Amino acid sequence: AQTVTQSQPEMSVQEAETVTLSCTYDTSENNYYLFWYKQPPSRQMILVIRQEAYKQQNATENRFSVNFQKAAKSFSLKISDSQLGDTAMYFCALLLIRGGKLIFGQGTELSVKP
């Protein structure tokens, strides 16, 4: 069975500082994608960043970057220069190419404090 685990239910960070959200996953498949989604208080799900498992280079999107460790099945999200607008629930998700399933973690609630 495929699983996604986010071990930090809640985190907080001071504005302008850096925070890292952890995510581990389990799958026997070799072809998959990993995502981080952000869900602000408005409840909309917003794609933050995407990583293809076959790529060794870590994905980056402006202040957001990932540390993808395929052997360890780890996919952490680093947010640099945190902003108040980053306050949200963050979901890690695993997409299996074969069979097609998008599996979400339970989420990490991030609070950015002024």
Place this chain on the structure above:
Amino acid sequence: DAGVIQSPRHEVTEMGQEVTLRCKPISGHNSLFWYRQTMMRGLELLIYFNNNVPIDDSGMPEDRFSAKMPNASFSTLKIQPSEPRDSAVYFCASSLQGFQETQYFGPGTRLLVL
């Protein structure tokens, strides 16, 4: 692009009533997904369509739930009769093609069944 559009944004109804949730995917996207989000179970995939055809409805909780996609620009999720345990946020998402393409989520419909 307007993104994925869902209506209504909020719905309050009484147990036993029929509820219909609506979704308009991003133009040009061939796949549409319905998710349910609750505190207890997190995000769950209910059903997804490819080219208007239901591909996998194994996540639909029971016969009270049904989904249709009569054309490429419109889908409905119906609950009849509704029960208090159906209270959740229901998300619609679309992608260019299947799970291997990034899914873009709508704002969600917050459903409360009294």
